[in-house]
Amino acid sequence: MGAQVKKRIKTDLCILGGGSGGLSVAAGAVQMGADVVLVEGYKMGGDCLNYGCVPSKALIAAGKHAHAMTTGAAFGVKPVVPEVDYAAAKDHVSRVIAGIEPHDSVARFEGLGVKVIQDYGTFISPTEVQAGDTLITARRFVIATGSSPFVPPVPGLDSVPYFTNESIFDLRDRPDHLIIIGGGPIGMELAQAHRRLGCSVTVLEGAKALGKDDPELAAIVLENIRAEGVDVIEGALAKAVRSVAGAIEVETEEGAVFKGTHLLMAVGRKPNVERLDLEAAGVEPVKGGIKVDASLKTTNKRVYAIGDVAAGLQFTHVAGYHAGVIIRSALFGLPSKQRRDHIPWATYTDPELAQVGLTEAEARKTHGDKLEVVRFDFAENDRARTELQTRGLVKVMVVKGRPVGASIAGPQAGELIQIWALAIANKLKMGAVAAMVSPYPTLGEVNKRVAGAYFTPRLFDNPWVKRVVRFVQRF
Structure with a gap:
């Protein structure tokens, strides 16, 4: 009542x-x-302002600055071990939220x-x-x-302290060893951020980490996260949780036991x-x-x-x-319907992972032999070379000259995916992207280059093109 x-x-x-x-x-x-x-x-302001997009990206930014101090050798900058004040990093998160709050x-x-x-x-x-x-x-x-x-009913969880994205940003003392159950975008973003801020981190994922994205591109991201020291265990479904001698233990269905000091549940919404x-x-x-x-x-x-x-x-x-x-x-009172084919999303790990429209697997299932997949590697981009960020890939799924999906793993993927969201939203053809002139050198050139890769075989492998050129050259 x-x-x-x-x-x-x-x-x-x-x-x-x-x-x-x-x-x-x-x-x-x-x-x-x-x-x-x-x-x-x-x-x-809801979850986004208070517990989601805003605080997580602020914490990721803090981790990025800490990580930069350890990776300058190739640029002639001597690496140093950063002195991370975890509480101060959380103060940064709070200030960002406070700065946006008046708008909401x-x-x-x-x-x-x-x-x-x-x-x-x-x-x-x-x-x-x-x-x-x-x-x-x-x-x-x-x-x-x-x-x-969403917190699943894992046996023992009700007797163990744990965090979710609604409480982790209130934590002031840096975890020595953070165990994260869930290897989706939230889990992987917070895993990398905490590792860069000086925590040991173990991620337990019951299926595949970043499993909703293209597996080839997810592998690029996971390789880098693992290289930074995050222990990502796939196929590790939590069976039980318990507290032992001041530590938290997570036992998986396979019988493996993982120990840590703090636990974050990030299995979904x-x-x-x-x-x-x-x-x-x-x-x-x-x-x-x-x-x-x-x-x-x-x-x-x-x-x-x-x-x-x-x-x-x-x-x-x-x-x-x-x-x-x-x-x-x-x-x-006008007719208005939602679309989903032009909705992009991004995971703000380093490198970033972004998607719009169909993945390669989805496009093959939907369009079969009509599908063409064009690719371009970040290693071929001059700006990526100057930044030493050459690990990345763009894939665009094309049907009858129109993109139906794009997948990007690489630096600033969340920014780069937007041109493909624009193209799909407005039903543009690949020629519209190929006709764009990008400033040099920028990462944005990867989009023009992958569009160019679609036309390359049509121009250079077409015998009629060569015949026309030879004919014209006679005059």
């Missing part, structure tokens, strides 16, 4: 969740003239005209949500409650739907979140779901993209 209702509000749009997606919808809708209520029971704050959104209710919302009917002592009736609702760390009472709203849940159609409407056509909770790709930029999709539909 909820609190007694003392206030009643009628509004055009009620948004549940003040993370990236919810805030984007709120800001856009209110500035376009809609009456908007935003309900957030915890921290404005209650004060800013109330200044825009949004009614912000700082409480958790629960549906009590298909058209009503209760948040604390306030009852909100809305023409349309947006569920943008995001996701939280679960949608935040527990407080919503979806049944009362007439909203159907599915594995991974809430069932939505192509327009992001739930089984209650008055209710949309966006971001992590919408049972799809779990990235901050996807939530922002979803916000644009539903603003067009909810505010203007």
